[in-house]
Amino acid sequence: MIKVVSVAKTREIEAAADAAGITYADMMELAGRAVADRALAFLATLPKPEEARITVLIGPGNNGGDGLVAARLLAEESPALVRLYLLKRRDDELFKAVEGKGLFIAHAEDDQRNRVLTNMIASAALVIDAVFGIGVALPLRDDAAKFLRAAKAALKAEDESAEGEIIVRPTEIPACLPHAYVIAVDCPSGLDCDTGDIDKTALPADETITFIAAKPGLFAFPGAASIGQLTVATLGLPDALEGLKSEKRVIADAVTVRDRIPERPLDAHKGTFGKALIVAGSVNYTGAPGLAARAAYRAGAGLVTVGAPAPTINALAASLLEATWLLLPHDMGALAEGAAPILREEAAEYSALLLGCGWGRDKATKSALEKLLNKAETARQRGQMGFTKAPPATTITEDKKLPPLVIDADGLNLLAEIEHWWERLPAETILTPHPGEMSRLSGLATSEIQADRWKITAEKAAEWNVILVLKGAHTIIAHPDGRVAVLPFKTSALATAGTGDILAGLIVGLLAQGLKPFDAALCAGYVHGLAGEMIGNVYPRGVMASDVLDMINAAWLALES
Numbered sequence: 001m002i003k004v005v006s007v008a009k010t011r012e013i014e015a016a017a018d019a020a021g022i023t024y025a026d027m028m029e030l031a032g033r034a035v036a037d038r039a040l041a042f043l044a045t046l047p048k049p050e051e052a053r054i055t056v057l058i059g060p061g062n063n064g065g066d067g068l069v070a071a072r073l074l075a076e077e078s079p080a081l082v083r084l085y086l087l088k089r090r091d092d093e094l095f096k097a098v099e100g101k102g103l104f105i106a107h108a109e110d111d112q113r114n115r116v117l118t119n120m121i122a123s124a125a126l127v128i129d130a131v132f133g134i135g136v137a138l139p140l141r142d143d144a145a146k147f148l149r150a151a152k153a154a155l156k157a158e159d160e161s162a163e164g165e166i167i168v169r170p171t172e173i174p175a176c177l178p179h180a181y182v183i184a185v186d187c188p189s190g191l192d193c194d195t196g197d198i199d200k201t202a203l204p205a206d207e208t209i210t211f212i213a214a215k216p217g218l219f220a221f222p223g224a225a226s227i228g229q230l231t232v233a234t235l236g237l238p239d240a241l242e243g244l245k246s247e248k249r250v251i252a253d254a255v256t257v258r259d260r261i262p263e264r265p266l267d268a269h270k271g272t273f274g275k276a277l278i279v280a281g282s283v284n285y286t287g288a289p290g291l292a293a294r295a296a297y298r299a300g301a302g303l304v305t306v307g308a309p310a311p312t313i314n315a316l317a318a319s320l321l322e323a324t325w326l327l328l329p330h331d332m333g334a335l336a337e338g339a340a341p342i343l344r345e346e347a348a349e350y351s352a353l354l355l356g357c358g359w360g361r362d363k364a365t366k367s368a369l370e371k372l373l374n375k376a377e378t379a380r381q382r383g384q385m386g387f388t389k390a391p392p393a394t395t396i397t398e399d400k401k402l403p404p405l406v407i408d409a410d411g412l413n414l415l416a417e418i419e420h421w422w423e424r425l426p427a428e429t430i431l432t433p434h435p436g437e438m439s440r441l442s443g444l445a446t447s448e449i450q451a452d453r454w455k456i457t458a459e460k461a462a463e464w465n466v467i468l469v470l471k472g473a474h475t476i477i478a479h480p481d482g483r484v485a486v487l488p489f490k491t492s493a494l495a496t497a498g499t500g501d502i503l504a505g506l507i508v509g510l511l512a513q514g515l516k517p518f519d520a521a522l523c524a525g526y527v528h529g530l531a532g533e534m535i536g537n538v539y540p541r542g543v544m545a546s547d548v549l550d551m552i553n554a555a556w557l558a559l560e561s
Helices: 007-019 024-043 062-077 093-099 115-122 142-155 254-260 287-298 310-316 339-347 363-372 410-415 435-442 446-451 453-464 499-512 517-538 545-550 552-560
Strands: 053-058 081-086 104-107 126-130 181-185 207-211 229-233 249-251 275-279 303-309 324-328 352-355 378-380 394-396 405-407 429-431 466-470 476-478 484-486
Touching: 007 024, 024 062, 024 126, 024 181, 024 207, 024 229, 053 062, 062 081, 062 093, 062 126, 062 181, 081 115, 104 115, 115 142, 126 142, 254 517, 254 552, 275 287, 275 324, 275 339, 275 499, 287 303, 287 310, 287 499, 287 545, 287 552, 303 310, 303 339, 310 324, 324 339, 339 363, 352 499, 363 410, 405 410, 405 499, 410 435, 429 517, 435 446, 435 453, 446 453, 453 466, 453 476, 453 484, 466 517, 476 517, 499 517, 499 545, 517 545, 517 552, 545 552
Parallel strands: 053 081, 053 126, 081 104, 126 181, 181 207, 207 229, 249 484, 275 303, 275 352, 303 324, 352 405, 405 429, 429 466
Antiparallel strands: 466 476, 476 484
16 A cells, blocks of 8 residues: 655655665656656647647756656657746756757746746646645745746636637647646645645646655645645655655555455355444434445445334335344434343344444433443343333343444444543444544544644544544544554545445445454445545536445446456
């Protein structure tokens, strides 16, 4: 899996590579090659690549050096017209190598009103941003900010024809692009690659090519909104290098997820794929268990049972034909305390258990959760299920263990109200909070969590001894042993009610098939994010959770192909 490392650790890895014989010059050549390859791939999509113009913005540091290498290679290999615009670049060997190619070169100090810059960007099919790299300090100084502000404005520049018609872009650019395609070298200029903070003048990219490993700030907002498609060029550095080998933060990728997906043997039966018990729903939230149950089946579970109050079951049973049902005691349509002994007894027969979707926050439901998680007390209860008051439970000495456990939604909100709740959970329970629920669990402000999602998710997973799935763009999954994975998805298609129930159902469905908790969360999160992006490409707005659910099988097919 591709590692995610800080800027400081990137420097350490570069030094270790240089000491191992992969020189800084070698790495710069490889980085420039990676940029040139992506540029050539983009040019190949144009109807007339030989007529395209490429503008390379070159800064004073190593980032500019990568851009110079890319410009040299493009000049040698591409029929497109390559032009350079330099900001305070010294006349070093890299510059001289490009200068000898006879390219058009402009210097910022000679372009007092940015007219040359504006023309070079506004007339380009491709702009390569090699101005500032991962070492940038924010806020940007006056000269740098003015330069990027002018470049950003040039991307939005409009040409006016003699007939008075507005030409938004030159004809060689695909109609789907409102401006020149921008490739950022290592990161968009003006982005803090550790924190995700970004200068207001930063140049947004359609694609970012980062080197050696990904950087945490590429997955943190507001900066993450400006990186476009992310490509990681590892430069062929060996995984055994100091800094890479020890790093536990990774990006989830299709190959890794595909390798963890449970097999589907031809001689299987429903028992082969496990039994999932989903305890969900209340009178006000009848849809949540349906979404979660369908998702568990779409994950491949062999049997899914929904444990719910009678009003929820009555509302769902006719439309959810594949599920089996466990009728649970309720208090005015909300799960009642008497459900706990029944669940403790029944859950032992299942491969995985999901709690919380659509529960509501009734006090009786909190009592049920508290009793269910009380390891010292187990009771066997039968009869009178579905009534407001259940008869007293009979306490027994047998302590039936809960199966692998997922807690979501109001299950998390109620959990947060229980003192020292983390001490009650089985090891590696999977918690799936959004930032608001994470705030209630941790006592931290939502803004504090969002400001450092990587660190807080990792720390709390270790403190609570849980698999923690902090939802959002980008979702982060942490194991108590220090492993952290980030999902490469950000889409507004998942910003709608019910998509969290689908994620929880996918997780419990994979957990039921025997995946380890971290792997179940990783695979489910990836397929869920992929389905969200796919449906977002079909419906630009107005996506419903059921639309995402309908795309799950297509996501599996895309992943497995």
